Amino acid sequence: MPRPEPRExxxxxxxxAAQLAMAQAHAGREHxxxxxxxxxxELSGRPGELRERPGAPLTRRKQEVATLIADGLSSKEVAERLTISPRTVDGLVERILRKLDFSSRTQVAxxxxxxxxS
Incomplete structure (x- = not known):
């Protein structure tokens, strides 16, 4: 059997590893x-943000918030980074959770x- 290419x-x-993270999140092992x-x-080479894709489930702003959540920022820190109110961030987080059918920020991360x- 041929060995897979290093890139593959x-x-x-x-x-x-991403699937492991999802399993950990669903099992409540947030840390x-x-x-x-x-x-x-970090290993993917794209630590900064989600790639834009046609038909993406989230708007650009929600993708920004999701990325900052994945960086471990609190709602207050996200608000400061994006210069919006913490209440606006809370609303965006709630809509992200609803849209992705998640119950925690860890699942978003x-x-x-x-x-x-991908």
């Missing part, structure tokens, strides 16, 4: 999930990590 193997490893998410995003791989 790296992508498979990142995909597996582990956030650490795994950061590692995936895991989704961002998985998006960095």
């Amino acid at each position: 193997r790296r992508r498979a490893e990142l995909t597996a 582990e999930a956030l650490r795994t998410c950061r590692e995936v995003r 895991s989704w961002v990590a998985a998006s960095a791989v």
Whole structure:
């Protein structure tokens, strides 16, 4: 059986790590999930933000907020970074959770990590 190309193997490893982050988030192991998410995003070479894709489930602003959530920022810190009110951030976070059918910010962070791989 031929060995996979290094690029294909790296992508498979990142995909597996992103899936691990999702599993950790669903199991309520938030600290582990956030650490795994950061590692995936750093290793993917795209730690800064989600890639724009046609038909993406989130608006650009919600993608910005999701990325900052994945960086571990609180609502207050996100608000300061984006120069919007913390209440606006709370509303955006609620809409992100509803849109993605998630119940925690950790799940959003895991989704961002998985998006960095795909």
